[in-house]
Amino acid sequence: MGHKTFSHAKLTLNSNQLSQGIAGVFLFMAAFLMLGSLVFPTNAKASSVRPPANATINALPENSSPQPAPKATGGFVPGNTLGNRSQTSFWKSVRDGAIGTRDTMQAFPSPLIQSQGQDWRYLRNNYISRYGGWLLIGVTGLIALFYLIRGRIKIKSGRSGAVIPRFSLTQRVVHWFTAVLFILLSISGLILLFGKHLFIPLIGKTAFGVVASASMQSHNLFGPLFIIATLTMFFVFLKGNGFKLVDLKWALKGGGFFGGHASSHRYNFGEKAWFWWAIILGITLSLSGLILEFPWLVGTNMWPLLAGLAHGGAALLMIAFAIGHIYIGTVGMEGSLEGMTRGSVDENWAREHHDLWYQEHNKEATGDHPPAKAQAATSKG
Amino acid sequence: MTFLEFVEGPAWYVAITIFTIGVLWRFLGIIAIGRRTDMSAPKGSASAGFVKAIFRHFLPRTIFAERTRVHILGGYSFHLGLFILLFFAAPHVVFIKAHILGFGWPALPRWAFIIAAQAAFAGLILLWVRRICDPVMRQISDWDDHVGTILTFLVMLTGCLALQESVEALRALHMLFVNIWLIYFPFSRLMHAFTFILSRGYTGATYGHRGIVP
Amino acid sequence: MSTKTSAPTQTAADQAVSKFLEYTHASTAAYFDACVHCGECAEACHFYLSTKNPIYTPIYKLQPMLKAYKRHKAPLSSIKRLFGLVPEQITKQELEEWSPLVYDSCNMCGRCTLACPMGIDIAFTIRKMREGFVAADIVPGDLRQSEKNALETGSPMRVQAKALQAQVRAQEKDCGIAIELDKKGADYLVILSSMEIMGYPEVIGSLAKIFKEAGIDWTISTKAYEATNVGIQIGSWDTARTLVQRVVDEAEHLGVKYVISPECGHAYSALRWQGPNLIGRSYDFEVIHIIELLHQLTTEGRLQMKSKNGRRLTLHDPCQIVRRGGLVKEPRALLNDVADHFEEMQGAGITNFCCGGGGGVSANSRAAKLQASAFECKMQQFNDIDGLELIVTPCANCRTVLEDGLEEHDSPLEVIGLSELLAQHLDHRQT
Known part of the structure; x- marks a missing residue:
């Protein structure tokens, strides 16, 4: 759907349809940000995407300059400026985004100062980058904790030696194609978001400038490929990823991660959730990324700013999910990875983790004459 | 001497020399092994078969489509993209003019470069992920396949990182990987870029003699 | 090259290796050096297709000969040896393990060459590699x-x-x-x-x-x-x-x-x-x-068919005659002369499947199970033709293999040689 909107928008640049299409996707990002502000209240009130203009002054880091700037008193402007009186109300309205005409640039009336950029910077540095960083650290920590407590989830009954096919070659190729691009984009994207905190102290500003430039180039290069990958992945993995009642039971039992058995079909609730998250976040990343890479696609500066926030937020959420996904697909669980490498899984793995799928597979494999084992399973289910 | 001057100067000349001599040595070395002249009465032309097979195998037969689908998509995307980058990227044209041939030709505009690079990357990644998740390719792949792929990827990547052409260090990094790649080339399976002519050609000659080109 | 002059001190593996090297001609060397390990040959091989076992990937079957080439004969291998980058010495045990791949799972039918982007003639290289196995006396009984x-x-x-x-x-x-x-x-x-x-x-x-x-x-x-x-x-x-x-x-x-x-x-x-x-x-x-x-x-008019066969029939292409012998049009022209309902199977002609018995496989009882499994590909081709009654093939070995396979499948299909079919339609009494 997102794809359709995009191709339509390409025909009519700057149209409202594009805005409407993207707005829908951004809605949940806004919800995420609002949730963030409720969960982590700060001194600076930023309950809406567009905070009051004076918030940007508060947002300046307190320790950014050792000496406080000289204060303007009674309309006098300190320093050697042209004229020494400021028309406070005039500049305030300009600062608030008043529409007017300028001598240069455009002939039509437009905002004279884009003060939203300040707000954007504030949200990015104080919410996305800070809480996003904690999110990644937190997820990694939780997984480490889980590993320490639960250890590697083994195939309880051991390997049977017999395998059943799980993912087709097309599915595997599409998965790894997406995965490689995701990793490349994650690395370059994380450098762009956190690099200034991590690298500047280590390698200095000049060297980081090189790293950042390189990251930006590669991020822009691989981004469009990721869009293709996400869309292909949607179609290739859609079958079997619809939610069913059994998924609710699975979720209530905690997926059997903390003991007990949770039944599931071909994909369990966790896998389905990851699929849909990956698609929704992938589309968000794709659309916002396109706006960031081709800002002339949209008319106002508002969209690139929103896109920047949505892009960062969605990326961090997706990376957080991906950390969990990678864990459970490799060290976390015995016998998972081979489904995505060789395409087949051990029968005992299938029975223990995807019992309903295993039964269906057995029924299909045996055709018209189901053996006693498969029959018993059917009557039970 | 700066690092850039080193990788574009002495290191480059060493690398290109090893590449040229190595490729020639290996290519001619294969031919020098020689083969028996076919004494059976011919039914067709061996030399025509040699040439015909070289072109015939550019296109897969549809009956094998299931497996060749990914390969033709990835293979063509990668190789065409790479050739376009190699010979028509603006900095390459300038470099070839300055260091190799002494003359240049029109280069690609930036947008076309980006599209070619994306096609090349998509193809290379596609081919490589196929290698790690297809049981057949896993069975027959060795370290050389992965090293060759990753080196090529790094050469392309560092090239694109230097796309802004504003930082010397990135250009030097690209040149460094180019030099490593050039030295690795003649010892590796990357040689298929040249040996495919012999491989297809010899089969074409054998069966061209029998009046059929497989 | 044709006399058995192996020194008594040479081990079986050494004898095999020296044969491998002796038969590695320029073409073979080019094949080994051009292979990019894409695995497309597997798609053409009925042993792989019917088992989906990657060890039956055609190029993989050549591994011992490839190793010998890379260790001893490949240009630049001496430089690679300095860095320890050449394959290990081949052992007799390895050859024995490989024997089923070389003799049981290859009909030398050459279908893989058609799928290979490098045009590698794997079948003929197998033929050469078997020389080494004969020298080491690792051959099916x-x-x-x-x-x-x-x-x-x-x-x-x-x-x-x-x-x-x-x-x-x-x-x-x-x-x-x-x-x-x-x-x-x-x-x-x-x-x-x-x-x-x-x-x-x-x-x-x-x-x-x-x-x-x-x-x-x-x-x-x-x-x-x-x-x-x-x-x-x-x-x-x-x-x-x-x-x-x-x-x-x-x-x-x-x-x-x-x-x-x-x-x-x-x-x-x-x-x-x-x-x-x-x-x-x-x-x-x-x-x-x-x-x-x-x-x-028939083209000279010295032989004229007097009647036509009304049964629905198809032609099985013997690999060595058609794909590797170049006689693609001739059997078809002959069949069209005598058949009312001649229908080609999928992949007919140069890309047809082997019967599964060529290259000594049908004479090798060790390979029986594998051969039966490979026959599935052939059987599928027959099943895909509606109302098929008769299979014509100009190869006696194909004929036996097909008859045995059809019997195994309880199929009523009949098999006949091409000349025999033609002879049936030379009605003397009418001349």
């Missing part, structure tokens, strides 16, 4: 026995001249045409496969009818009647040469102008294409495949 039979009696199935004479006499009676054996100065010498002599002797009668109709002067020799060449299958240059030499000597002794290669795949390859190279000279006569001859006779 059945093939060894066939070789022994062929060298001792002239026939891998120990068919003696007496048996041939008896079958010829019986056919003379059946078709009422006299067949002169060992006729000096005849134009054409017919050689046969043991399978035809013992299993399908009606082929002899059919040829008699056809040749009488076309007015051809022909004979069969009681000294060199065997067309098959187990040396080609087992991978022994010496045996292959000895067996070819027998036919060549007899043909030149009788002074024939042509030797007719029978309906047998590898026999055609052995005599027509590999023979002159094996004996190191060209022949005083020409080798013509029976299909070529029949096609020539």
Whole structure:
């Protein structure tokens, strides 16, 4: 759907349809940000995407300059400026985004100062980058904790030696194609978001400038490929990823991660959730990324700013999910990875983790004459 | 001497020399092994078969489509993209003019470069992920396949990182990987870029003699 | 290159390696160096397709020879050795483990070459690699026995001249045409496969009818009647040469102008294409495949079909005759002359599947299970043709393999040789 909107928008640049299409996707990002502000209240009130203009002054880091700037008193402007009186109300309205005409640039009336950029910077540095960083650290920590407590989830009954096919070659190729691009984009994207905190102290500003430039180039290069990958992945993995009642039971039992058995079909609730998250976040990343890479696609500066926030937020959420996904697909669980490498899984793995799928597979494999084992399973289910 | 001057100067000349001599040595070395002249009465032309097979195998037969689908998509995307980058990227044209041939030709505009690079990357990644998740390719792949792929990827990547052409260090990094790649080339399976002519050609000659080109 | 001059100190593995290297010609070296490990050959191989086991990927079957090449012969390998980047020494155990891949899972049908983007002739490289296995004496027992039979009696199935004479006499009676054996100065010498002599002797009668109709002067020799060449299958240059030499000597002794290669795949390859190279000279006569001859006779109008077969039939292409022998159009032209309902199977012609029994596999009982599984690909092709009744194939070995496979599947399909089918439609009474 997102794809359709995009191709339509390409025909009519700057149209409202594009805005409407993207707005829908951004809605949940806004919800995420609002949730963030409720969960982590700060001194600076930023309950809406567009905070009051004076918030940007508060947002300046307190320790950014050792000496406080000289204060303007009674309309006098300190320093050697042209004229020494400021028309406070005039500049305030300009600062608030008043529409007017300028001598240069455009002939039509437009905002004279884009003060939203300040707000954007504030949200990015104080919410996305800070809480996003904690999110990644937190997820990694939780997984480490889980590993320490639960250890590697083994195939309880051991390997049977017999395998059943799980993912087709097309599915595997599409998965790894997406995965490689995701990793490349994650690395370059994380450098762009956190690099200034991590690298500047280590390698200095000049060297980081090189790293950042390189990251930006590669991020822009691989981004469009990721869009293709996400869309292909949607179609290739859609079958079997619809939610069913059994998924609710699975979720209530905690997926059997903390003991007990949770039944599931071909994909369990966790896998389905990851699929849909990956698609929704992938589309968000794709659309916002396109706006960031081709800002002339949209008319106002508002969209690139929103896109920047949505892009960062969605990326961090997706990376957080991906950390969990990678864990459970490799060290976390015995016998998972081979489904995505060789395409087949051990029968005992299938029975223990995807019992309903295993039964269906057995029924299909045996055709018209189901053996006693498969029959018993059917009557039970 | 700066690092850039080193990788574009002495290191480059060493690398290109090893590449040229190595490729020639290996290519001619294969031919020098020689083969028996076919004494059976011919039914067709061996030399025509040699040439015909070289072109015939550019296109897969549809009956094998299931497996060749990914390969033709990835293979063509990668190789065409790479050739376009190699010979028509603006900095390459300038470099070839300055260091190799002494003359240049029109280069690609930036947008076309980006599209070619994306096609090349998509193809290379596609081919490589196929290698790690297809049981057949896993069975027959060795370290050389992965090293060759990753080196090529790094050469392309560092090239694109230097796309802004504003930082010397990135250009030097690209040149460094180019030099490593050039030295690795003649010892590796990357040689298929040249040996495919012999491989297809010899089969074409054998069966061209029998009046059929497989 | 043809004499067994192995020093007693050499181990079996060393002997194999030296044979591998001896048979690594420029073409083989180019194949090894050009392979990009794409695995497309697997898509063409019925052993892989029917088992989905990646060890049956055709190029993988060449691993020992590839290793020997990379270790000892590849250009620049000496530099790579300095860095320890050449493969390990091949062991006898490794070769023994590989023997089933080399002998049981390859029909040398060459279908993989068509799928290969590098055009690698894997089949012929397998043929060369088997030389090494013969040198190390790591060969399936059945093939060894066939070789022994062929060298001792002239026939891998120990068919003696007496048996041939008896079958010829019986056919003379059946078709009422006299067949002169060992006729000096005849134009054409017919050689046969043991399978035809013992299993399908009606082929002899059919040829008699056809040749009488076309007015051809022909004979069969009681000294060199065997067309098959187990040396080609087992991978022994010496045996292959000895067996070819027998036919060549007899043909030149009788002074024939042509030797007719029978309906047998590898026999055609052995005599027509590999023979002159094996004996190191060209022949005083020409080798013509029976299909070529029949096609020539019909186009010249010397042979006319008087009736047509009404059954729905298809053509199974023997690999060595069609894909690797170049006779693609001829059998089709002949079939169109006699068949009302000739339907091609999927992939017919150059990309057709092998029956699964070529390259010595059908003579190798160790491979029986694998061969049966590979037959599934062939069976599928037959099943895909609605209302198929008859399969025509110009190869006696294909015919046996197909008949056995069809029986295994309880299929009512019948198999017949091409010349035999043609002979049925030469209705004398109408002329």
